[in-house]
Amino acid sequence: MLSDAETDALLLSLSVAFWSLVVTLPLAVALAWVLARREFPGKMLVNSFLTLPLVLPPVVTGFVLLILLGKQGWIGVWLDRWFGIEIAFRWTGAVVAASVMAFPLIVRPIRLSFEAVDPRLEQAAATLGARHWRRFLTVSLPLAQPGIIAGAVLGFAKALGEFGATITLVSNIPGETQTLSLAVYSLLQVPGQENAVLRLTVIAIGISVLAVVIAEILAQRTRRRIRPDQANDA
């Protein structure tokens, strides 16, 4: 049904989206909690910096990443020398590009969710002898779960479809960095490939719909766990 190149692109996209979620979700949860619960100097700055990938043209973000992470880049040189890690023109670079672009989208709903958790419940947990980590793991985190699911789904979808920053940072190499979006773009450059484009488009729509449905089911379950009486209103 799919050609080898198309299968590669599909698997690569899923793998890039998966790994970027693995990398960013813990960071996003930590940052979202800090932004929701702590006041510190420079919070505004962190907030603005966090929004940058949303407002900058993706190509610009990709180019900045290339300057930083390329083989001769400030961080890239260091990564190459000490860890032997190459980012530019490798599939790991696609993960980085997708992560950076998805990160603000993941943080936002999680942060809103943490802000909605009543801090008085955390106080109550403290008076019951629960220290910091236990309060976070048993009270804040489970109560923020709907936001975490929402953030993860948004992030996954964004990472799956990322285009501009990815093509700028890692180019469009079949089998290495050619994700679903890049494959569609390549196919569109060649006359007579409408069927292949259509196949990939249907697959992309299918994955996105599936992700949203799974997220909705998970969110529903969480709501029922928290408010069994009102689960159906929401």
Place this chain on the structure above:
Amino acid sequence: MLDIAIVKRLGALQLDICFASNLGVTALFGRSGAGKTSTVQIVAGLLRPDYGRIALGDRVLFDSRQKVDLSAPERRVGVVFQEGRLFPHMSVRRNLLYAHAARQNPEFERIVDLLGLGDLIQRKPSTLSGGEQQRVAIGRALLSAPDILLMDEPLASLDAARKAEILPYVERLRDEAGLPILYVSHQIEEVARLADTVVLLSDGKVLATGTVDEVFSRPDLMPMTGRFQAGSVLTAAVTCHDADRKMSRLVFPGGALIVPSIPLPEGRQVRVRIRARDVSLALDRPKDISIRNILAGTVESLTDTEDPFRTVIVKVSDEAGENRIAATVTASAVADLDLIPGKSVFALIKSVAMDRRSMALPPRDDIVA
């Protein structure tokens, strides 16, 4: 057990709190804004005082001079908040077992029993009534094996029926749990019913500390309690029941009272709260009157209550001792009857005014001692 002496600036309010409380119930009583809840938060470690010292027995929880400031989890202070604050995503059982100490607590069955939680254990907090939630919150705090229990207006968010449902549980707690309880309230009925000691707070300062009878009978403090709340509290003993007429007789130092029958054995102590507005005064002993309780006494003092009322403190005494009864009357009655200190008067109290709610079991003697 609890020794507290702290200062804390809270916006316009300067909190300057100093008192000690022992086993049994210490009520922190005062109007809203007096600093009651802040005091609870300071003891619990949720709010840091500017300076001072808090100790629980020989354990120092906070001492600004020695730089001691235990975090809330280290303090072993159980708190029952006004709004319950149950964890919404956990069952009642998981709420109760939240504290690590609760898991090995051999008292689990007994506390669940004491608070009547057996049937609720599998349910989620959102399916419970306000009263049930508050009982679970009390159980959860108790099971954490605290050295003291702080109850911050635990009944304030409940309607009268729910309050009546919970109060007996709190009474049992007081008599059976064997740990000090700091009980915050602005409801004089609750305080009179539950407390051994009252700490009266006003504008962040401690105005008075003493037994319930003492503090609520002090005329100078009556403006604090308001005209409708003002009253006196007597500790009396049940002497006999009249089953036919459904009345009981109570004796206290200074006199006796006839009240609607109460289901207590003879000899048992009860605490009776008489609201000042339910007491009338007469210069002669009235005859042919429906009022059952006519106590002879002398006017001891008068306080200005909110115009046009005056609160008259009447001293009643006999060989067993003396007590004071507050009567709120109008200023014109004071003028017409020429009520001045030293004048002999009769205090008239309708038995009807003393219902079940104005009577309570005082804390058991062995607990107080």
